[in-house]
Amino acid sequence: MPEPVVEFVIQGVTLDGNAFRPSDWAERLCGVMSAFGGDHRMQYSPYVHPVTAGGIRCVVVDRRLEQLEPMAYRFLLSFAKDNELQVRKGRVAERTKLAELERVTSGS
Numbered sequence: 001m002p003e004p005v006v007e008f009v010i011q012g013v014t015l016d017g018n019a020f021r022p023s024d025w026a027e028r029l030c031g032v033m034s035a036f037g038g039d040h041r042m043q044y045s046p047y048v049h050p051v052t053a054g055g056i057r058c059v060v061v062d063r064r065l066e067q068l069e070p071m072a073y074r075f076l077l078s079f080a081k082d083n084e085l086q087v088r089k090g091r092v093a094e095r096t097k098l099a100e101l102e103r104v105t106s107g108s
Helices: 027-031 070-082 092-105
Strands: 009-013 048-053 054-063 084-087
Touching: 009 027, 009 070, 027 048, 027 054, 048 092, 054 070, 070 084
Parallel strands: none
Antiparallel strands: 009 054, 009 084, 048 054
16 A cells, blocks of 8 residues: 655646746745744745755645644645645655654755
8 A cells, every 4th residue: 555645845836837926935935934943044844845856946735734734734735825836745654754854964
């Protein structure tokens, strides 16, 4: 039985294949969900973060956000729908655990 998908990815490409603008849209969207840490620096939420995949700016959304902050989760889905952005499945649980370990060990 396949592992459940634990995240989805909002891609910076519209349904008709055009690049979404502005080019820093992913960082701006994730900035809405960020907070200032103890070091007085902005930190992205562990549930929403920007990435580049295949040269395309994307936002990765952890599905646990739906239970923790339902309004924020719906906002992200609405953003993708309203802007006609492509959304795809993200990593499965095991790959997500490995990515979290890599972030912790690399200091990001």
